Structure formats: C-alpha cells, structure tokens
Amino acid sequence: MAQVSGFQKIYNIYVTNITLFVIAVGFVFGVFVESILRIGPSQAFFLFVLGGAIFLAQKIISKNDFADQKKFYVAIFLLSMALGSLRLTVALPQNFTLESFIDKKINIEGLIVEEEDRRESQTFLTVEVGRVGKVLDEKIISEIKKSRTKILVKTAEFQRFSYGDGVLIGGTLGKPKSFETKGGGEFDYASYLEKDGILYIVGKASVEKISEGGGSSVKRILFSVKNKFIDSLRKNINEPEVSLLSGLVVGGKQSLGKEWTERFQRTGVMHIVVLSGYNITIVASSVIKFFGIFLSSAASMFIGVLAIILFAIMTGGSATVVRATIMAIIALLARYTKRRYAVTRALIIAAVLMVVHNPLIVVFDPSFQLSFMATIALVYVSPLVESKAKFITEKFHVREIVVSTIATQIFVLPLLLHMTGNFSVVALPVNLLILGFIPLTMFYGFLAGMIGIVFSAIALPFAYLAYALLFYEMKIVELFSAVPFASFSLSVFPIWLVFITYALMIYGLYVWHSRKQLKNAKL
Template identity: 30%
Template sequence: MRPSRIASFFIGTFLFATFLLQWWQLPAYPIWIWTFLGLLGFFGLLGAIKHNKPITMMFTISLSIALALWTVAHATRSLQSQTIPSYASQKITLLGTVTGDPAGKPPSALYPLAVNLIDQSGTLIPVTGSVLIEDFGGWPEYRIGDQIRAEGMLELPKNSEDFNYTHYLRLQGITMILKRAKITSAPTPNALRPTIHLRRTLQSTRLWFESRINRLFPEPEAALITGLLTGERRGFSKRLLDDFAATGLTHLVAISGTNVTIIIGILGGLLFWLPLKWRFFPQIIAIILFTLFVGASASVVRAGVMGILGVLALQLGRIRDTRLAILWTAFFMTLFKPEQLWWDAGFQLSFAAVIGVTEIGPRLQRAFAKVPETLGLRDSLAATLAAQITTLPVSILTFGQVSLIAPLSNILAAPMVPIAMLLGFLGTMMSVVWFPLGQLVGFAGYGAAEWITETARILAKVPYAVVGL
C-alpha cells in the first residue's frame, strides 16, 4: 500500500474517532482501552514485519485511535484546569486583560477577558480562565490589551433550543459570563505579551479602515463592504441579516476559506500575464497580509491556511498531493483544538470551501471559458461558486434550514463579490490620498454591493425562499 494511502487512512481514522469522542470527553480514559489498543498495535506491528497488509492496518488504527483519545483527554484537562468556574453564581470583581474584539450592538459590548485575579474584599486571589464581560456602559471603550476591573454576577452560559451558547464560548476558551458588569480601567506594570501588542495594533488599523469605509459609502452597502473585507457584521441591520440568511448569502460576510478563495481568484486574474508559478508568491503574500489585517484571530488564521492550500493546489496541479495536504492540515488543527471539529461551523465551512476550490473549481473554469478574465472575474466566479456547492450541505446541517433560493441568489451575487471587494478596497485606500478620487474608484464597488443587497432583499420575499428542517 502506498504511503499516501496509509497516511490518508490514518488521518481519516483519527478524525472520525475524535469526532465520536465529543460524546465521551474524559480527562483520562480507562486503562483497559489503552491495553486493548496496545495489543492491537503490537499485532499490527508484527503484521508489518511479515508484510501482512490487513494486519498491518491494525497498527494504523490503534495508533490513530490512541492519538484521538490523548487529544480529547488533553483538551478536557485544559478546560478543567480553569479555576474561575468555581466562583459561579457569585457577585464578584475580576481583574484581567481584554483579549479580543468587542461584540454586540451599541450601546452594549461583550469583551473576552483573560482573568488573572479576583478581588475579594481587598484580597487579591490568583485565578485562571477566560470570561465574557457583558458591558452596557458605552461603545467601544476598551481594546485588545486593555487591563480592566469588572464587577458583576458570574454565571454559566445558558443554551437555547436552537443555539448551544456553551459550545460557542468554549471554542474561544471562555467558560463563564459576567453579567451587567461595571468596568473600570485597572492598568498594571506588567508589559503586554508581544502577541497581544501585535493584535492591539492590528485592531487599531482595522478600526481605522472600517471608519474610512463608513465615510465613503452609505448604508447598507458600507456594512456589506466592511463584512466582505474584514468579516465585521456589527453594522448590519437585523433585516439585512435575515435577508442574507434567507437567501443563503450569509457566508459572504463570515471570514472563512470562501473569502480567501475570492482573493486568490482576484489576484489570479489580475496577474494573468504571469506564468502560474510566478503568481504563487504574490497570492501567498496577499493571504498573509489579509490574515494580519483582519485581526489574525484563530478563525482568520485557519481561513488563511485554507487559502494557502488552495493556491498550493493550483501550483502543484496534482490533486492527490493536494488532498493529502488538506487532510494533514485538518489533522494538525484538530490535534491542537478538537472542539473545532465538533462545533466550529467556520472550521467545517473553510474545509468544505477549499475542497470545492480544488475539486470543482477547475471544472467550473472550463465551463466559464466565455466569461472574461477582466479583474479576475472568471477565476473568482469559478472559485466562489465551487465553494458554494461544497459548503451548502454543511450550512444546511449547521443552521437547520434550507434556502431553496440560495442557488439562484449565489449565481446572481457571486460575480459582484470580487468587484465589490476589489473596488471597495481600492476606493477606501485612495480616499486617504484624495477623497473625491476614492469616491470615483469606489463608485463601481458601491454598485456591486448594492446589487448584492438588493438581490438578497428581493429574493428573500419569494414565497418558500427558506424552509426550516
């Protein structure tokens, strides 16, 4: 059996075993399981020595399952090592560092906080863990790296019938919520970690860029262009979000492998005059810069990795090597954080998108031979639709509804996405040099964004556009 097949079988077994273990998470698994896997591996190793292929696979199976057990046990121990949950259902004062972008609608804000200390009547008690701070005092007041004191009621997250809030927060390493907190700055002499300092700088740059978009474009097109370029959805009205959900277009404003594949398509088209191998490095650099620009969060880094895999697929031109690269990427990401495989829709959508680009994208490019390559239209259209085809089943299973109008809405909206992204970005940057020039360049980007929002608005009104499962 070829090494590539053995590797694919090993990774596939590991992913399947890890997926099943979400329903049996323990900090340590019974000794009889390890004994059984050890015996299975021993007989498999003997089979390998005697070149008995069926028995050799026993070794691969035992090794992959053992690694899955260790991965889940390690993640469970890490979660249980947090001491902050022991203070649940208490009014408490926390001291810590803001570690992420605020969420929520003004005037409220939700801040992820890495907690270092608890203040109990003047006594500082060291603790570990991350908490979501619920603040109604203003928007936005605190940034990544700010050290704050927050007082409120510490509670466990509550789930609803259609949304598991516990799983959602656990993906971010958060276990508790501090309700209606009173927040004040509490600077300490401790220097910020280099990673926090970098993320703080990137956040400031992104907020400046978003403010430029809001100056240049009217709503709701400004919110859409911001979502396409940075993944930020705070500016979306509830009605627009509902329209996008009903028409299957929400994925456009969630940073995943889909967004990065659009960037790849745009650059591939703009650099059509270069040989394929010379396009590789500009595309990789663009993906890295985009990843840093939008904040370099875990989900964005994952999307960037998926995008690089897509570029690598085009560069190698060997689908078998590309498939193995995708599998190894999934393996290491799951090994690092198995919760991604279980509950992270972005993780699942990113892999589905890159599979679509590598498997279906080349076929669609041949089908779109008559589409002009101007501004990378053909490449980006093929990449976008290919990603839609493979992400549709994941979206249905994740969100529990089927948008019957989604195929039509995506066909109508997809050609406008790269135009809105490219000209929206160029117009915004040129507005810094001379605002009227930015308006002139961004006008076509505004038209493309308006086409997308109007497509969503009109098609969302079609009877039975979306059907719940």
C-alpha cells in the same frame, strides 16, 4: 544499488498518501469521539493497547501481504485515534477558578484579548481575568492569573473598546447555557465558547476602561490598522453597505442589524457576510508580485508568507482564514521548491494542524466544519457538476461561478440543515446572482479603504464603485427575501442523518471518479 521501477514509485506514493489519510482521519475521529463521549484518558489508553496489539500481530504472525496491509492501516487508525482522544482530553479546561462566584454580583479587573464585537444594541468583549472583587488571598489571585480564565462580557456601553484595554467589569457572573435554534434543535453554547477558552459570561455588565496598551504589540498594531481601514470606508460609504464591505475585506465585526441579518439568512447567503479564504489568495499573490519586481524569489516568497500570516491575525483568525492561510503557505512552498501542489494533501495537513492546535473546533466550530466541506466541494464535487454543465458559456467565468456555487451549495446543505434547521428555497439563484460580483466588490473596497486612510477624496471613485456593487448585492437579497416561502424551518435534522447523507454523497463521488479514471485509462 537496485533501481526502483516507475510502478514501484507510483505504488510508494499511493501507500504514502493512503497512510497519511488514515492517520489524519484516525486523529480527527478520535477527537470527535472524545468530544462527544468525554470518557477521558482511559479511552486513549484502550485504543493505544488495541492498536499496538494489532500492529505487533501484523509484524510477528501474519504472512499474507494483503492482510498485513489491512491490519497495518487498522493499527495506524486506532493509534492515531488514541492520539486524537488524548489531545482533546489535554485541551479541556482543568481550572474552573471562578466557580465559587457563580450567580453573584462581582467586580472583575481584566484585559480585553480579542477585538470588540459590536452588535445593534450591545457589545461583546472577550476578557482575560486578572483580579476578582475584593479577593486578597495571594494564592487565589495567583491561581486566577495562572489559569488565564476568559469571560464573555455583554454590555450596552457605547464607549469604544480596543484590544489590550484594561477594564473594570461589574455584573453577575454566570455560565453559558444551551438554547433552542429556529429549527427546534439545541445549540451547545457552552461548548461553542469553550473552544475559545471562554468559560463564563457576564450579562448586562458595566464596563469602565482603566488602562490601555496591554497584550501583544503586534496584534495592537494590526488591529489599529484594521480599525483605520474601516473608519476610512465609513467616510465614503454609509450603513448597512459599509458593514457588509468591512466584513468581506478585513473581517470587520460590525453588525448588519437584525433585519438585514434575517434577510441574508432567508436567502442563504449569510456566508458572504464574513471574510472568505479568497482574500488570502489575493494578499499572497499581490505581495509576491510586488516584491518580486526588485527582490529574489526566495525573499518575495518569505515576505508573502509573512504578509498572509499577519493578515490572518489582523482579520481575527477565523477557521476559514486559518485553513486558507495554511493551504496558501503550502502552495507557495510548492511553487518555490518546484514541486506539484497536491490540494488534497494540503487540505489534510491544514485540518490536522488546526485540530492539533485546538481540537475543540472539530465538533463545536461551525466555521471550521463549513469551511472544509466547501473546500472539499470545490475540489471533488465541482468536476462532477461541470461535466453536466458544458452547455453554459465560459465567458466572464460564468460556468466556473455556476459550477462552484452549485457544488458548494449541495455539499454543505446537510450540515447547514443540522446546524440551523433553515432551508432557503432561493439560495441557489441568489448565490448565482451575487457571488460573481464579490471579488470585484472586495477589490474596489480594498482600494477605497487603503487610499482613504491617506487621501479620502482620491478614494471616492473606488468607494462609489464598491457602493454600486454592494447596493446591487443587497437589493438582490432584499427582493428575494421578500418572496413568500423564500425559506422554511425543518424539524430537527439529526446528526445520524447528516452522516448517512454524506456517506451516500462520498460513495457517489467515489463511483463517479473511479469510472472517470477507468474511461481515461482506456483512452
């Protein structure tokens, strides 16, 4: 058997990585185009035919290796794009079973299938419809149940609702409508809800709990643990600090209130209010270290994977958490099999898996977009920023915090401007003053919540430490939000300008990394 040279191995790895990248980009781009144009299966068919024709031509006619390779990548890209287009078409809702009830007052029986989202003056409930009003036709009832139609219910009821509760809803059924953002752009609210399978809304609804214990028993247990954890924190920490802490640690959905929400937006730190992927890393490493004391590496890894999956479900499974969960699982498998963890490949795999599961997130989930942009910034932009920040001390991880903050702030800015139209002048200093303390805040908050479930008094020292850090972080936000012109709204930042900006950024990064590799090769 012929031996494969070292150069050939490197070349094979390079080709494999490029092919994986082309497939991933083609698939996601196909989803993106179909999300915007909504052409239907005809687009996928056209791309399949075109990609297949190029692939066959490359195999049969061409004899130029370099040209063959280019045609191969073009064919793979088009075929992957066709698959992405087809996946989006299949994912779009087909059954609009409640259309005949639009703008009518109706009674709906259903099941709460997500955690309640409690705001300052109202509560949002995601309900799967079971029965509508006085409909007696068994065929219609069967169609409604089979379609598993979801509605978003907005209610001022102060009763506490839980996942799995059966409810009777009264109100006027409507369809979500787009609205204008502060920056003057239009937010496609209907598509934003559609990505979660929600097609209708009932505003100012009356809601009565009629049963308990429905849905998944695993999710009920996890959400129950989460609620006990948050209640434990509330015993020792007051508002608004406790709402911020519950969001940081377990993805709690309690509102900070309108005033504080606006302050966080003005200072450009709204991202810290929600759970980050950092928690997944903490959960995985902590569980593996603990069980690794008395179990084999395989058993501790299995428990670690199971723990982060359950934690992701408990926290609500936002795009940020799902992305971090997939990447953490890949990292654990790489460690167990003693293979190198390739972060770029892990990021691509995470993105493709998430888009395959729910293709609507590509265009209509800001959390998905910002999460991946921030991760790309940490991997590729941070080295460039760090090369210019050698003068900053490495003590207490100061340089690491400064570099990661600047990198992510710069790279997500075009997308944020398009989404919100809000530019925070003070975002960079506020992030630098706060982000370094967030891991410690989460750590003390986690201890305070877990210990407090059993022994509230013993949890007090940890609660006080968490509160002190939260007080500092919120005071920074309060002070900087009061600065005149802390932020201002831009006129519409169009999507074409976003693409141009990112194209220039990516080209600049490519040039810098190429020069760096060339310089290292000479050394």
